[in-house]
Amino acid sequence: MRRFWTLFWVVVFLWGLAAGASAITITVDGNLFVEEGEPDWGVDTSSFGENDNNWDPGVPGVFVWQEDEVGENDGFVDPGYGGQNYDVEAVLATFDANYLYVAIATGFPQIGREYGSDWYDAGDIAFDVGADGSWDYALVISTYVDGNDNREAEIDNSIQEVELRGFYKVFSWQGVSVSDHSVSNPFRMKSGTQKGTVDESKFYYVADDPDLPRYIIEAAIPLSLFDEPFTSIKIHWTMECGNDYGEVVAHTPEPASILLAGAGLFAVSMFLRRRRREG
Template identity: 30%
Template sequence: MRTLSIVTGLLASGLSLQASAYVIDANLADWGLTRTGRVADWTPNASVKAWAVEDQTGGIGTRLTPGYGGQAYDVEALYVDYDAQYLYLALVTGHNPLTPNGGGQYAAGDFAFDFGRNGNHEFGLETTGSNDKTRGGLYAVSQWGAGLWGAANEGPTSILAGDLLGLGEVVYTTTGAANMGVYAVDRHFFYEARIPVALFGPYWGGEAFDVHWTMNCANDSLKADPVPGASVPEPGTLALLPLGLLGMIGLARRRA
C-alpha cells in the first residue's frame, strides 16, 4: 500500500495548485489584506501569484508617477492570482470609481493584459461600463486610451474599441475606507475581479504576461508580473489531474 500512499499525496498536492476560492465582493480580506494602520496591511496571502504596492499620499499637487493628483489619483496596490478556471484580480486605489470625466477630473481606467510582455496589451477588462462597453467584459482590444503623459505611461488607460470575448465579474466599493497602511487618514477604494481563463484562448498558458491598471489621465499606474506563462495551469490539463491520479490509485490497489 506504499504506492497508494504516495499517489494519495500527489492527489492532495495537485488539488493544492488551485487558488483559494475568492468571493468577488470587493472585500479583500480573503486575499490576506488588513486595515490596522501598519505597512503589513498591504502584504497578501503567501499563495498570491504576484503583487505590487506603491502607496503614496498628499494633496492634488503631489507628484505621483508620471503625473500629479495626490491620494485622489493614487494607485496603491495590485494583486494577481489564478487557478485552473479563473484569473483573479484585486486593486486598491485612492481614486473613486465614480469619478466622472470632465471638469478637470478623470474617470477610472480598465485592467490591461500584455501577453509576451512586449508592450502590446491584447486584452482589457472593462471596469465600470464606459464607452458603451459591458462592465466585467473581457475584450480583445483594438484601440486603447492613451492618458496625458505619452511615452511616460507604463501602459494604456481605458478600452476604446474591441471585440467582446465573454463576461467576467468586476465589483468595487464607492465609499472610501481609511486606516490601511501607515497613512491612516487616507481613503481607499477596492476592486475585485474574476475572469474565466478560457476567454484568453491560446494565450493562456503560452506566454508570460503583465497586468496593468491606471485611471484615464494615467497620473499614476501600477503593473504586476505573474510567474512565467509556462507555469500557468492550463484549464483542461489541471482539471483532468485529479481524474488521472484517481486512475493511478485504482491501479495501485490492483497491484497490491
C-alpha cells in the same frame, strides 16, 4: 505491490497539492479581509492609514505590486501629482483552476474625478498575455465619460456602447491624456471585440474607507474568456490623466505542478528500479 500503491497515492496527492498550492480562496465581495467562514486575500485594511500600508498578504501564488505613497507637500504619486485622490496603491493577482483574480486599491473613484474644467475617467484593467509588451485584453470597470454613463468605442468595426464588466480583445488602445505620463499607458480600449462578460457577482468597485478616498476594485475573470492558455500575464491599471499607475506580472501555478509531477514520476521510476534489483 502495496508499497507501489502507497507511493502512487503520494504522487497523486502531491500533484493535487501542487495544482492548488498557489491558490488561496478568494471571495469577490469588494474587500480584501479574511472574515469568519469566508476566505479572501488576507489584507485587513481596517487599521490602514492614507499611505505606507502593507498590501502584501505574504501568501505564495499571490502576486503583489504596491506603491502606497504620496510625496510631501506636492502630492507626487509618480509620474504625476494629485495626492491620495489619484494614488494607485496596490495591484494583487492570483489564480485558481477557473479564474484570474485581480484586486486594486486606489484613491480614484469609478465615476472619475472632475479637475478644473477637465474630467478624468477611470481606466480599463489591461492584460498583456505572456508579459511580452503587447496589451491584449481589457476588462471594462467604468463606463463613465466626463461624469456621464455613456461610453462608446469601436467594437467589431462599428461604434457601439461599451459594456460594464465587458471583457474585450483589444485592437487599439487610448493613451493617457497627459503626454508626459505616457509611462502610464495604456488607458482604455479604443477598438476591439467582446469575448464575454464578467458576472455581476464577480466584480466590485466600492469605497473601502469612510474617512479616505480609497476604493477597492475586485474581480474574477474566467480563464475561458482568454483565446489562448498562458503561463504569465501582466496586469495594468491607470486613470485618464495617468498621474499614477499600477502593474503586476502573475504566473499560473502550472509550472510548479509539472515540476512536482516530474519529481513524482522520478520517485516511481527509482522505486521500480529498486524492486527489479530486489526481485
